[in-house]
Amino acid sequence: VKTTDVPIEQPAERLLRIQEVAAETGLTTRAVRYYEEVGLLRPAGRSGGDYRLYDASDIERLQYIKNLRDVAGFSIAEIGDLLEDEDVRARNRVAYQATEDPTERRRLLTENLERVDHQVLTLRAKLERLEEMVRDAEARQGRIRAKLSEHDRGAPS
Amino acid sequence: VKTTDVPIEQPAERLLRIQEVAAETGLTTRAVRYYEEVGLLRPAGRSGGDYRLYDASDIERLQYIKNLRDVAGFSIAEIGDLLEDEDVRARNRVAYQATEDPTERRRLLTENLERVDHQVLTLRAKLERLEEMVRDAEARQGRIRAKLSEHDRGAPS
DNA sequence: AGTACACTGACGTTGCGTCAAGGTAT
DNA sequence: CATACCTTGACGCAACGTCAGTGTAC
Numbered sequence: 001v002k003t004t005d006v007p008i009e010q011p012a013e014r015l016l017r018i019q020e021v022a023a024e025t026g027l028t029t030r031a032v033r034y035y036e037e038v039g040l041l042r043p044a045g046r047s048g049g050d051y052r053l054y055d056a057s058d059i060e061r062l063q064y065i066k067n068l069r070d071v072a073g074f075s076i077a078e079i080g081d082l083l084e085d086e087d088v089r090a091r092n093r094v095a096y097q098a099t100e101d102p103t104e105r106r107r108l109l110t111e112n113l114e115r116v117d118h119q120v121l122t123l124r125a126k127l128e129r130l131e132e133m134v135r136d137a138e139a140r141q142g143r144i145r146a147k148l149s150e151h152d153r154g155a156p157s
Numbered sequence: 158v159k160t161t162d163v164p165i166e167q168p169a170e171r172l173l174r175i176q177e178v179a180a181e182t183g184l185t186t187r188a189v190r191y192y193e194e195v196g197l198l199r200p201a202g203r204s205g206g207d208y209r210l211y212d213a214s215d216i217e218r219l220q221y222i223k224n225l226r227d228v229a230g231f232s233i234a235e236i237g238d239l240l241e242d243e244d245v246r247a248r249n250r251v252a253y254q255a256t257e258d259p260t261e262r263r264r265l266l267t268e269n270l271e272r273v274d275h276q277v278l279t280l281r282a283k284l285e286r287l288e289e290m291v292r293d294a295e296a297r298q299g300r301i302r303a304k305l306s307e308h309d310r311g312a313p314s
Numbered sequence: 315a316g317t318a319c320a321c322t323g324a325c326g327t328t329g330c331g332t333c334a335a336g337g338t339a340t
Numbered sequence: 341c342a343t344a345c346c347t348t349g350a351c352g353c354a355a356c357g358t359c360a361g362t363g364t365a366c
Contacts, residue, residue: 049338073230206364
């Protein structure tokens with residue numbers, strides 16, 4: 001079954017200027033420019049007056065960067081590694097659409113899975129260490145609570 | 158019931174020099190000195206030749222600092238706030254031993270519980286955001302896995 | 315007397331914050 | 341013509357890394 005190969009109609013996406021991007025992502029304009037400077041993100045385009053213009057995928061990428069920075073506390077270099085996984089996945093999705101060969105398609109899916117696995121493992125490593133810290137703090141909490149109720153029942157240590 | 162007030166015999170704890178502390182905590186000597194510079198930790202003492210000397214509680218504190226920095230990604234200022242909770246708790250434990258008044262003792266325990274509650278809430282806030290990131294990544298993982306097995310059953314999208 | 319470690323400056327790097335001076339108008 | 345936003349420098353700060361020069365040996 002073959003459908004006619006119509007190029008997908010782009011809805012002429014509205015591009016955002018840097019301040020709108022900053023508002024939407026919670027980053028500062030300076031940070032966004034800096035991420036470009038160090039190669040984490042190239043804006044979708046530039047206007048006539050050389051204004052940076054960002055599309056929806058740029059916003060997503062910047063939100064991911066922000067989470068990796070704020071939530072996971074990764075360095076620019078580590079974030080770069082994780083974004084490389086994203087870049088490979090994006091390229092593979094294009095390559096996937098461009099081929100019909102099932103062997104090649106399987107290979108592309110498998111590589112994408114490996115890349116996501118890498119991301120999951122990297123994040124879970126941080127998560128588990130944080131969970132341990134929380135468990136420790138909660139243990140102290142429990143001991144003080146126990147002492148308090150012990151105290152209230154009239155049996156201080 | 159009163160026992161004779163014998164001062165607790167200190168086992169003449171061995172003090173560590175900065176490089177041993179660095180090895181034990183995984184911090185660098187520079188970082189340890191810096192934390193002193195910004196007021197996060199005063200070493201237990203100094204030797205004749207002005208070498209910094211650290212005791213067991215210093216090590217614990219530095220390990221806590223390192224976890225707050227690496228695992229939770231807090232800034233020096235935020236770490237300072239959380240260490241203030243620890244300082245209050247340490248002072249309250251001394252005050253607790255120094256009084257017999259049950260009302261005062263209860264107050265000290267209650268304040269300590271509040272301080273630990275604060276720490277737990279601060280850590281849990283980070284934890285929940287990280288958990289969400291992991292869930293997102295695992296969702297992507299699941300979608301790719303589904304596509305792969307779909308593909309292997311001979312029904313590509 | 316030598317080696318290993320410590321001390322205090324002091325300058326370098328990362329990841330941005332914050333003006334300054336000058337163009338642009340998605 | 342004015343205002344709001346953009347541009348590229350360039351310097352400032354936080355949190356250390358990394359010598360340099362000198363003293364210590366818990």
